Amino acid sequence: MHYNCCSFDVAGHNGYFQKHHLQNAKNNGVSKDEIAAAITHTAFYAGWPKAWATFNLAKEVWNENAPALSEKEKYAQTIMFPIGAPNAAYAKYFIGQSYIASISEKQIKIHNVTFEPKCRNNWHIHKAQKGGGQMLIAVGGRGYYQEWGKEPIEMKPGDVINIPANVKHWHGAAPDSWFSHLAIEIDGTEVTNEWLEPVGDEEYNKLK
Numbered sequence: 608m609h610y611n612c613c614s615f616d617v618a619g620h621n622g623y624f625q626k627h628h629l630q631n632a633k634n635n636g637v638s639k640d641e642i643a644a645a646i647t648h649t650a651f652y653a654g655w656p657k658a659w660a661t662f663n664l665a666k667e668v669w670n671e672n673a674p675a676l677s678e679k680e681k682y683a684q685t686i687m688f689p690i691g692a693p694n695a696a697y698a699k700y701f702i703g704q705s706y707i708a709s710i711s712e713k714q715i716k717i718h719n720v721t722f723e724p725k726c727r728n729n730w731h732i733h734k735a736q737k738g739g740g741q742m743l744i745a746v747g748g749r750g751y752y753q754e755w756g757k758e759p760i761e762m763k764p765g766d767v768i769n770i771p772a773n774v775k776h777w778h779g780a781a782p783d784s785w786f787s788h789l790a791i792e793i794d795g796t797e798v799t800n801e802w803l804e805p806v807g808d809e810e811y812n813k814l815k
Contacts, residue, residue: 629661629668639669643687644710647717647789655744659765662687662746679723682785686747688719690787700729700802702811703780710789721787722750727779727811730755730803739772739795743788750786751814752778759814762788772798777806782814 632642642665650658670684683690691708694701703726710717733741743752745762752768753759755775762768762778770776772795780786792798 626664626668629665633668639665639687640689642669643689646687647710651715655765655767678785682721682748686787688746688787688789690721691719694720697728700731701779702727702729702805716792718790719746719787720790721747721785722780724780724784725782725811726786727751727806728777729805730775730777732775732801732803733770733772733792734797734799734801735772735795736797737795738793739798740774740793741770742791742793743768743770743778744791745786745788747785747787749781749784750779750788751781752776762786775803779806782812 629642637645643662646658646661646665649661665687666685669687679690688710689708690706692706694705694707697705697707701722704723705726705728706721708719708721710719733739743762745764745766745768747764750762751759752762752770753776760768761781768778772793778788
């Protein structure tokens with residue numbers, strides 16, 4: 608992959624990130640999707656605070672002179688990860704339009720899930736006999752996460768939610784904003800997902 612050759616420059620021995628390294632990577636054919644994947648993998652070793660600083664620099668470099676047309680395309684210019692294709696396989700479990708893009712299929716499976724404004728998934732449970740659950744890392748826009756019986760938690764880029772197994776919850780976009788998060792499935796035994804009832808308009812419309 609193109610980004611393998613630039614991952615050392617991105618992280619560096621001391622974790623310092625320099626814009627010219629990213630510009631060199633772009634000039635040598637590294638795509639926006641590839642640099643996003645490289646930074647994501649580096650983050651697990653260098654730490655997420657340093658990774659977010661790199662994401663901000665990378666957005667400046669890869670978005671230079673990039674035209675924005677539709678609302679979806681405008682939003683896409685604000686995040687480093689691809690929005691991907693319509694999430695057709697799980698559409699029946701969502702209110703509104705969502706999109707999904709694979710970020711990593713090796714070692715740790717990571718997907719970027721994007722929600723249009725007002726889009727949210729149904730209440731659901733990540734079941735597991737042992738281990739399991741899910742991690743959400745917000746990477747764009749503004750959204751919410753809520754566990755059954757608890758108040759909603761607002762999510763903005765950089766926020767991390769650790770979802771225990773066997774906990775009923777939902778997540779999605781704020782009413783006035785697009786929202787994207789990385790979804791990371793946690794390994795476990797006898798892992799299944801149980802999809803439940805939708806988050807109703809009366810309940811959802813209380814959010815700001």
